[in-house]
Amino acid sequence: MDTSKFTPELILGIIGTVTGILSLVISMHFNRKAINQAEKALEQSDKNLKTQLLYEDKKKALMNFQRTLSGAANNTRDLREKIDTFLDSFEGKYVPKDVVGKVHASLEELEKYEYENAEYSQKWMGEEPMQESESSDPCEGMNPTEQFNYEFGKKIDSFKHSAKYLINESLMKI
Numbered sequence: 174m175d176t177s178k179f180t181p182e183l184i185l186g187i188i189g190t191v192t193g194i195l196s197l198v199i200s201m202h203f204n205r206k207a208i209n210q211a212e213k214a215l216e217q218s219d220k221n222l223k224t225q226l227l228y229e230d231k232k233k234a235l236m237n238f239q240r241t242l243s244g245a246a247n248n249t250r251d252l253r254e255k256i257d258t259f260l261d262s263f264e265g266k267y268v269p270k271d272v273v274g275k276v277h278a279s280l281e282e283l284e285k286y287e288y289e290n291a292e293y294s295q296k297w298m299g300e301e302p303m304q305e306s307e308s309s310d311p312c313e314g315m316n317p318t319e320q321f322n323y324e325f326g327k328k329i330d331s332f333k334h335s336a337k338y339l340i341n342e343s344l345m346k347i
Contacts, residue, residue, distance in 0.1 A: 227267075228347055230264075230267045231267045231268075231269070231347055232344060232347055233264070233267075234264045234265065234266075234267035234268050235267075235268060235269075235272070235340050235343055235344050235347075236344075237259070237264060238259055238260075238265070238268050238272075238340060239336075239337055239340045239341075241255055241256065241259045242255075242256070242276075242333050242336050242337060242340075243333065243337075246329065247326070247329070248287065249280065249283050249284040249287050249329075252280065252283075252329070252332075253280060253284070256276065256277075256280065260273060269343055271343075272339050272340060272343050275336075275339050276336050276339065279332050279335060279336065280332065283328055283329065283332050286325070286328060287325060290321055290324075290325070291321060291325075
């Protein structure tokens with residue numbers, strides 16, 4: 174090979190071309206890294222937004238569930254209907270499963286109490302009215318039906334109070 178053909182301009186041109194190609198390769202590498210980092214940041218942002226929306230939906234659902242329980246219901250059938258209607262709704266799906274389970278368990282206990290002690294139950298059939306006693310019992314002088322209604326009202330209030338407490342605990346965890 175004739176070295177006279179390799180002029181300084183040609184050598185500088187080759188070096189410039191190699192340098193340009195190397196800078197393009199390096200630039201592509203770093204751009205690809207930046208794009209991957211941007212995609213990861215976008216995915217994380219999307220997850221954060223979904224979490225925030227889920228948080229807001231859960232919070233709203235729990236507050237509406239609490240309002241549903243606050244409504245007047247003087248028997249378990251009406252109470253169960255209100256609860257089941259709410260939980261079967263779209264919004265009810267955001268209520269945490271542990272809260273739903275505990276509320277249903279408490280409601281079943283309340284239903285069992287009503288079934289075993291209501292005036293139409295076998296237990297009350299044929300019984301004489303209560304004898305009056307000299308105590309400070311609020312049920313004093315009540316017949317069995319009135320006594321049941323009083324005690325059952327207290328149990329429903331207790332159920333609502335404990336359900337609201339569960340919901341408030343769940344709200345605090347969110």
